[in-house]
Amino acid sequence: MTTLHAEWTKVRTVPGTVWLLVGVVALTVAPGALAAGAMPSGGDPAKSALTGIVVGQAIVVILGVATVSGEYGTGMIRTTFTALPHRLEVLAAKALVVTGLVLAAGAVAVAGSVAAGEALLPGGLPFTGPVVRAAAGSVLYLGLIAVLSVGVAVLVRDAAAAVGLVLGLLYLTPIVATLVADPTWHDRLRTLSPMTAGLAIQSTVDVAAEPVAPWSGLGVLALWAAAALVTGAAALRLRDA
Amino acid sequence: MRHLIHAEWTKFRTVRGWVIGMLVAIPLTVLVGLLGPAGSQMSCAGPDGQPCENNVPPTGPGGEAVHDSFYFLHRTLTGDGTITARVATLTDAEPWSKAGVIVKRDTEVGSTYAAVLLTGGHGVRMQHDFTEDVAGPVSTSDHQWLRLTRDGNTLTGTTSPDGEHWATIGSVQLGGLGDAVQAGMFVSSPEHVEITRGFGSVDASGGPTMATATFDDVSVDGGWAGDWRGTEVGGESGMDTGHQESGGEFTITGHGDIAPIVPDQGSRGRTVENALIGVFAGLIAVLVVATLFVTSEHRRGLLRTSLAASPRRGQLFAAKAVVIGGVSFVTGVASAALAIPLVEQVEVAKGMFLFPASTWTEVRVVLGTGLLFAVGAVLALAVGMLLRRSAGTVTTVVVGVVLPYLLAVASVLPSGPAEWLTAVTPAAGFAVQQTVPEYPQVNASYTPADGYFPLSPGGGFAVLCAYAVAAVVLAVVALRRRDA
Known part of the structure; x- marks a missing residue:
């Protein structure tokens, strides 16, 4: 509990946090609104309205990475571990605090995107089961991206390298997939890559066309996040701070 | 300035992580x-069951991949001469079905030619050597007189709505035209293409088509020899093409297309820029x-030492930009120069064909990739100087350069916003890698997803440079006015 409180105090008192959270909301809602306004006929309304998640997640990555790398950059991490020698507890507290903040900001961002979609989409955004799934899933998606970023940051330590690694992991696979002509490999790549798999949750119209089922896709991302966190935790225990 | 550059170079080369990071960029681009291509397997067989390797499309006189199949009713023309014909009707036509008169070196696929033709939906045109296309005068008449005159290697196309008032469309020089050429009338009709834009995907469906044209009022002048012979250029199409003659009126049914091949999604052809997706x-x-090259200085307080050693702050920034820009340029050139041959080798092994590109084009792409890396690095340097934070800088630059693409x-996104994104964001810079031009006379999907940037290579690169210059100006102003 003390650990959690300590981490919360750190996050709360860093001036950048609020702006980053505002950034998550703004960069999610604005592109989503633009995409919703430009949706082609026959498009997936939920997917269009929630396009901004692809942009907003970049700010989530900064938040996740900064909580860890910030401490390594300044040497604060040694003070932290002197005060709280249970390293895994510290890591868990960091992951919890960041994920909690991101889930809160994500909920606001998704609510804003849904509202913008309702206003701007030609047929509005009908409040059906799949749409609720897409909205709730998008919030969870952002939370998992935060966990993934924390895990990678613990492994890599350096902020620039960690951000580059996470953004590369997220953004490169969909680009490469456009050139993979074999449908089996194309789907395999999209099933294994954290971003395309995780965003399958946003599909509401032609769910069967996605390479992976909505919740399984989010599960793939969860596995990535868990793997990053576990590897990070192992490294944290074995290495000097 | 020289000692400043030397100092910055020493900083760069003595930080092991930075050198490794730069070097890693090269294998990363290749892998x-x-x-x-590693995840693609093309299974295909030609009409005689030959594998893809032998199924490379023909190339035109300019070296570009082309379609060259049509029904050709021809005689041998030796020396100068003229052919005139009236296209009385053109039926079952696609917008780019063509019927007209043509002078071609021989009936070999890909040989040089010039033609004056009537299209199904784009009026009268004069085309030559596959890539060149000039529109003729707009006419409301249903039928058109077309005339092609050969004078040495110069072919002049004229057209008339009534057979009396003639307008010249153009005059072209053909290289490698022998004394004796094949000339006559032709009909071609390309695949019917229906492009439906679904959600995040583009489906192209269609099938082969045939068009029929009747030519009357046919007259020739000059050294013509032999009888009219019908040839299916480009091999037997297996379709019901052919010609009939009755009382000086020729009815020709043709299939195929005389045009450059353009790459699109899912096609078997790969362009040079496809090999550079790892960029x-x-x-x-x-x-x-x-980013680290500048934010590390802020974090460790080294910037204060650097500024104490060289108080001219603008110069210090310039030296950093020269060093990181130069190193990135070399890295980019090495990455592209390795990736292009290695990836193309795998593509060919996997049964794809490569769109031919001239050496000059490949050199432009390789140097362009180097410049892309260099300007991207300077942009990151400037943003890093402004924001002073690694995470924020990397995110800003990656979101600005990679995410729009x-x-x-x-x-x-539908193609409208997609084109907008690749025109006004720093991602426009990737246009330096584009090698295939858009052909207005070929009906295809020309979107960023098909590999077509809205801006020219130079124009797109200029957009990226504009962002870099703006960031550098802001960074230098900030560096001068803020405490380090």
Whole structure:
């Protein structure tokens, strides 16, 4: 509990946090609104309205990475571990605090995107089961991206390298997939890559066309996040701070 | 200035992580580039069951991949001469079905030609050597007189709505035209293409078509020899093409197309820029190193030492830009120069064909990739100087340079916003890698997802440079006015 409180105090008192959270909301809602306004006929309304998640997640990555790398950059991490020698507890507290903040900001961002979609989409955004799934899933998606970023940051330590690694992991696979002509490999790549798999949750119209089922896709991302966190935790225990 | 550059170079080369990061960009570009063809297996067989390797499309006089199949009713023309014909009707026509008169070196696929033709939906045109296309005068008449005059290697196309008032469309020089050429009338009709834009995907469906044209009032002048012979250029199409003559009126049914092949999604052909898809991965590595090159100075307080040693702050920034830009340029050139041959080798092994590109084009793409890395690195340096934070800088630059491209090619955006994104964001710079031009006379999907940037290579690169210059100006102003 003390650990959690300590981490919360750190996050709360860093001036950048609020702006980053505002950034998550703004960069999610604005592109989503633009995409919703430009949706082609026959498009997936939920997917269009929630396009901004692809942009907003970049700010989530900064938040996740900064909580860890910030401490390594300044040497604060040694003070932290002197005060709280249970390293895994510290890591868990960091992951919890960041994920909690991101889930809160994500909920606001998704609510804003849904509202913008309702206003701007030609047929509005009908409040059906799949749409609720897409909205709730998008919030969870952002939370998992935060966990993934924390895990990678613990492994890599350096902020620039960690951000580059996470953004590369997220953004490169969909680009490469456009050139993979074999449908089996194309789907395999999209099933294994954290971003395309995780965003399958946003599909509401032609769910069967996605390479992976909505919740399984989010599960793939969860596995990535868990793997990053576990590897990070192992490294944290074995290495000097 | 020289000692400043030397100092910055010493900083760069003595930080092991930065050197490794830069070097990693090269294999990263190659390996990610290999992922595309490695995950593709083309199974195909030609009409005689030959494998894809032998099924490479023909090339035209300019070396570009072309379609060259049509029904050709021809005689041998030796020396100068003229052919005039009236296209009385053109039926079952696609917009780019063609019927007209043509002078071609021989009936070999890909040989040089010039033609004056009537299209199904684009009026009268004069075309030559596959890539060149000039529109004729707009006419409301249903039938058109077409005339092609050969004078040495110069072919002049004229047209008339009534057979009396003639207008010249153009005069072209053909290289490699022998004394004796094949000339006559032809009909071609390309595949019917229906492009439906679904959600995040583009489906092209269609099938082969035939068009029929009747030519009357046919007259020739000059050294013509032999009888009219019908030939299916480009091999038997297996379709019901042919010709009939009755009382000086020729009815020709043809299939095929005389046009350059354009790459699109899912086609078997690969362009040079397809081999460079890994540049996105390499670029991220370069951007990370360029960011660290400046944010580390802030974090460690080294910037104060640097400024104490060289108080001219603008010069210090310039020296950093020269060093990181130069190193990134070399990295980019090496990445592209390795990735292109290695990835193309795998593509060919996987049964794809390569769109031919001239050596000059490949050199432009390789140097362009180097410049892309260099300007991207300077942009990251400037943003890093402004923001002073690694995480924020890397995110800003990656979101600015890579994400727009991703949204344009692999997302839910329709082609309008996709083109806008690849025109006004720093991602426009990837246009330096574009090697295939858009042909207005070929009906295809020309979107960023098909590999077509809205801006020219130079124009797109200028957009990226504009962002870099703006960031550098802001960074230098901030560096001068703020405390270090």
